[in-house]
Amino acid sequence: MTAGTDSLEKASADSSGAEVFLQIENVGKSFGAHHVLDSISLSIEQGEFVTLLGESGSGKTTLLRIIAGFETLSAGRIFLEGNRLDLLPPYRRPVHTVFQSYALFPHMNVFDNVAYGLRVRGVGAGEIKSRVHAALARVRMEAFMAHYPRHISGGQKQRVALARALVNEPKVLLLDEPLSALDANLRLEMQRELKALQQDLGITFLFVTHDQSEALAISDRVVLLHQGRIEQSGEPREIYARPRTSYAANFLGKSNLVRGVVRNGIADCRAFSAPVNLPEGPAIFSLRPEAIAPASSASSGSDVRFTAQVVAEQFHGAGTLVTLRCSEEIELTARINAAISNETWGEFAFRAEDLVPLAPEVHES
Amino acid sequence: MSGSRRPVILTFFAACAYGFLYLPIVVLIVYSFNRDGVGGFPPRHLTLDWYRVLFADGSMWTAVGNSVIVAAASVVISILIGFPAAYALDRYSFPGKDAFRRLILLPLIVPGVITGISLLLLVVSGGFRLSLITVVLGHATALTAVATTEIFAGLSRLDRSYEEASADLGASGWQTLRRILLPLMRTSLLGTALLVFTLSMDEIAVTFFLIGRENTLPLEIWSRLRRGATPEMNAISTLIFFFSVAAILASQRLIAGGETSLTPSAEVAGVTQ
Numbered sequence: 001m002t003a004g005t006d007s008l009e010k011a012s013a014d015s016s017g018a019e020v021f022l023q024i025e026n027v028g029k030s031f032g033a034h035h036v037l038d039s040i041s042l043s044i045e046q047g048e049f050v051t052l053l054g055e056s057g058s059g060k061t062t063l064l065r066i067i068a069g070f071e072t073l074s075a076g077r078i079f080l081e082g083n084r085l086d087l088l089p090p091y092r093r094p095v096h097t098v099f100q101s102y103a104l105f106p107h108m109n110v111f112d113n114v115a116y117g118l119r120v121r122g123v124g125a126g127e128i129k130s131r132v133h134a135a136l137a138r139v140r141m142e143a144f145m146a147h148y149p150r151h152i153s154g155g156q157k158q159r160v161a162l163a164r165a166l167v168n169e170p171k172v173l174l175l176d177e178p179l180s181a182l183d184a185n186l187r188l189e190m191q192r193e194l195k196a197l198q199q200d201l202g203i204t205f206l207f208v209t210h211d212q213s214e215a216l217a218i219s220d221r222v223v224l225l226h227q228g229r230i231e232q233s234g235e236p237r238e239i240y241a242r243p244r245t246s247y248a249a250n251f252l253g254k255s256n257l258v259r260g261v262v263r264n265g266i267a268d269c270r271a272f273s274a275p276v277n278l279p280e281g282p283a284i285f286s287l288r289p290e291a292i293a294p295a296s297s298a299s300s301g302s303d304v305r306f307t308a309q310v311v312a313e314q315f316h317g318a319g320t321l322v323t324l325r326c327s328e329e330i331e332l333t334a335r336i337n338a339a340i341s342n343e344t345w346g347e348f349a350f351r352a353e354d355l356v357p358l359a360p361e362v363h364e365s
Numbered sequence: 366m367s368g369s370r371r372p373v374i375l376t377f378f379a380a381c382a383y384g385f386l387y388l389p390i391v392v393l394i395v396y397s398f399n400r401d402g403v404g405g406f407p408p409r410h411l412t413l414d415w416y417r418v419l420f421a422d423g424s425m426w427t428a429v430g431n432s433v434i435v436a437a438a439s440v441v442i443s444i445l446i447g448f449p450a451a452y453a454l455d456r457y458s459f460p461g462k463d464a465f466r467r468l469i470l471l472p473l474i475v476p477g478v479i480t481g482i483s484l485l486l487l488v489v490s491g492g493f494r495l496s497l498i499t500v501v502l503g504h505a506t507a508l509t510a511v512a513t514t515e516i517f518a519g520l521s522r523l524d525r526s527y528e529e530a531s532a533d534l535g536a537s538g539w540q541t542l543r544r545i546l547l548p549l550m551r552t553s554l555l556g557t558a559l560l561v562f563t564l565s566m567d568e569i570a571v572t573f574f575l576i577g578r579e580n581t582l583p584l585e586i587w588s589r590l591r592r593g594a595t596p597e598m599n600a601i602s603t604l605i606f607f608f609s610v611a612a613i614l615a616s617q618r619l620i621a622g623g624e625t626s627l628t629p630s631a632e633v634a635g636v637t638q
Contacts, residue, residue: 070529090532097533103526107548117534120544168534 019082021046022067022172022204028075029062029228036062038228039076044172044206049198051207053215054225055251060208063225064174067206068097080171095172096165100180102157104149110136110160111145117168135167136160138197155186162194166201173198175207179214191218212252216240224248241288245359249286254321256287256332258355267355271326272306274352284358289321291354292334295347302349308332309345324348390606397599415596425601428585435500435572435581436565440558442505447512447557454513455520473510477570480507485574495577503571508561515560515620519553556619563612567605 022044029037037059044050052060065071067078069090078086085093096117104113114135118128136142139159144152152160158178165173175194179187195218198205209215215222216236223233232239232248243249246257260269262283267276269285276283295305308324311331322340324332334348400410419425450469454462472480484503488495527549531541547554569583576584582605586598 068529068533070532090529091535091537097530099526099530101524101526103524103530105527105530105545105549116531116536116544120531120534120536120540164534 020044020079021048021081022085022206023079024063024067024076025078026076027063027066027073027078029059029066029071030074035228037066037073040225040228040230041076042223042230042233044204046204047202049195049205049207049218049220051209051215051219051222052225053209053212053222053251055210057227058225059228060210060225061176064097064176064206064208067172068095068174069093094170095174096168096170097174097176098158098161098165098178100177102149102161102178104157104160104164106149108148109145110141110147110149110152113149113160114164114167116164121168131167132163135163138166139163154181155190158182158190162197166197166203170203172204172206175205177208177210180209180211187214194218216252222252224251226251242356243286243358246284246286249356249358254289254333254335256289257358258285258287258332259283260285269330271308271330271332272304274304274355276352276355276357278357284360286356286358287332287350287354289333289335290319291350292324292332292348293336293350294338294340295349297338298349299351302351304352304355305347305349307345307347310340310342313340313342393599394603394606397596397603399596415600418597419600419604422597425582425585425597428580428582431497431579432566432582435497435504436562438501439504439508439565440561442501443509443512443561444516444554444558446505446509447516448554450509450513451516451520454517456525469513470510472507473514475507477507477568478574481571481574484571488575495575497577497579497581499575499577500572500581503575504565504568507568507571508564511564512557512561515557516550516553519550519557519620523549552619556616559612559616559619563609563616567609 020043024040024042024044027037027040028035040059040063042050052063054060062071066073067085069086069088073086076086077084080094085095105116108116111132114132115128118131123131132145133142136145139162141156141159141163144156144160149157149160161178179190179194182190191214194205194207207215207218219236221233222236222239224231224239226247231251232244234242239248240252243252243255249255249257258269258271260267260283262268262276262278262280264280265275265277267274267278267283267285293299293302295302306326308326310322311325312323314321319335319337320340322334322336324334326332340346397415398411398413400412400414450465453459454466454469459465481503484499484506485495488499488502493499523546527545528541531545532538536544567583568581569587572581572584580588582601586601589595590598
């Protein structure tokens with residue numbers, strides 16, 4: 001690429017408004033007729049922790065690999081600080097990856113693994129030593145410098161893989177399901193550590209996972225991918241509380257999908273009626289189980305009430321998932337913390353704003 | 366069928382098969398220690414005399430030296446061609462890849478006689494003299510296919526994410542090759558080298574057509590057998606046998622990454638002989 005086209009590309013990125021740190025513009029990827037990614041556009045701020053969330057086949061890993069340079073894109077462009085990123089070979093991109101399998105070099109000890117990126121760039125031995133020490137200290141792996149990857153645990157490999165990427169001071173760190181091989185407790189601990197590390201360093205993290213609770217716990221922003229498209233993106237609380245589609249509502253946690261008909265600003269869902277601000281006609285809503293409480297203990301403002309019979313309960317430690325039968329056809333799931341007895345009829349309540357209208361299902365085929 | 370008892374006929378058949386395969390080798394080894402040479406049963410008067418004769422036999426050792434030179438050169442050439450070929454086959458898709466694979470692997474199934482005659486015609490019509498160099502060319506032609514198959518198997522077992530991690534960390538293609546790929550492929554390459562070396566050491570068919578004035582070991586043995594079998598031949602054959610078995614076992618170990626298994630290379634060894 002010549003300097004002339006370089007500045008031209010830069011100008012075009014600038015003209016679309018203020019310069020975005022990492023800009024993904026209409027990126028598509030197809031293998032033959034099969035579209036893995038379909039016109040993905042995404043703007044990421046410097047220092048943001050963004051999670052690409054989706055089930056397998058959603059395209060999340062493909063998007064990450066396109067940004068890293070391991071896959072070529074079929075359409076679209078990617079800019080980093082206004083410069084074309086997608087035209088560079090992987091080894092010229094100022095982004096580094098933490099692989100799902102860690103991919104620590106088995107024939108090198110921990111020190112040499114972390115030093116690798118600096119060595120191939122010709123950094124001096126003295127500087128390599130101090131930077132590797134600092135990087136390993138940051139992930140508390142200094143004591144393992146002489147160990148080979150096969151002699152350290154999964155969590156330790158994870159830390160070394162992080163240090164190996166971070167020592168090169170990437171502009172963006174790409175993490176491909178880095179915690180999926182760890183057991184549940186270690187996972188929570190590593191989530192906390194990753195988050196703290198990211199806030200400390202101020203590096204942009206782009207994290208891929210299929211685990212919705214991990215995505216909600218760790219991110220500044222969650223991008224939910226479904227069949228190669230962005231289903232919804234937003235802050236964890238917002239995307240959880242206000243899913244836009246039934247797919248989003250279900251993928252981001254358990255949800256009741258309630259059908260109803262809107263007339264004169266009232267949604268008639270048969271089991272109950274609630275005031276909504278929607279045009280007339282049929283509608284579908286998401287109602288989170290934890291929004292429902294027994295009317296006696298419901299918070300103030302829980303203005304939608306209904307009666308139902310408790311027909312099943314599932315104890316989950318932190319709460320109980322209770323199946324409420326409102327009528328022959330209508331059952332709702334509620335997460336209730338108080339003790340509740342089976343077979344009883346009772347009055348339950350939720351706030352009208354927790355009844356979230358969903359977009360008509362476009363993905364259903 | 367009752368219980369764990371195998372039918373007698375099956376056991377008998379298996380014994381016959383193993384006898385057919387291994388009895389000649391056992392006879393060969395035993396008679397290399399027999400004072401009275403090949404004649405006379407049962408063998409009496411065990412002796413190491415024939416090994417003494419063998420070690421004093423200058424022209425035999427010249428032939429061994431020639432064979433080692435040819436085998437070493439074949440290893441270098443077949444790996445220098447086989448590694449890039451296997452890499453291309455494993456890591457890239459390109460137009461004509463299938464034809465490329467077939468052409469690379471064709472020498473595996475072409476009989477040695479054909480390889481030998483065609484190379485002989487080429488060498489003669491090109492006005493070159495037959496020498497160890499033409500033998501090396503013949504061996505390399507046949508064995509590059511073996512090397513490619515073995516290295517391909519090693520490459521396809523290697524997790525590709527190591528190379529991606531290397532590129533991701535800023536290493537160029539050459540740096541990745543030198544610092545990551547070659548070290549990780551070391552055992553596979555060593556195993557391939559041993560296998561190719563062994564196959565070259567006892568190759569006869571191709572060698573026969575391309576040999577000049579200097580004999581390789583198998584041809585030296587062959588030419589002497591025409592003047593009558595001596596127990597010295599048994600001695601050198603016994604040594605070759607144990608060397609080959611050790612080398613093949615070692616190469617299988619290395620190629621299989623520590624597992625002892627009958628990989629296609631054992632079949633390959635059968636095809637080229």
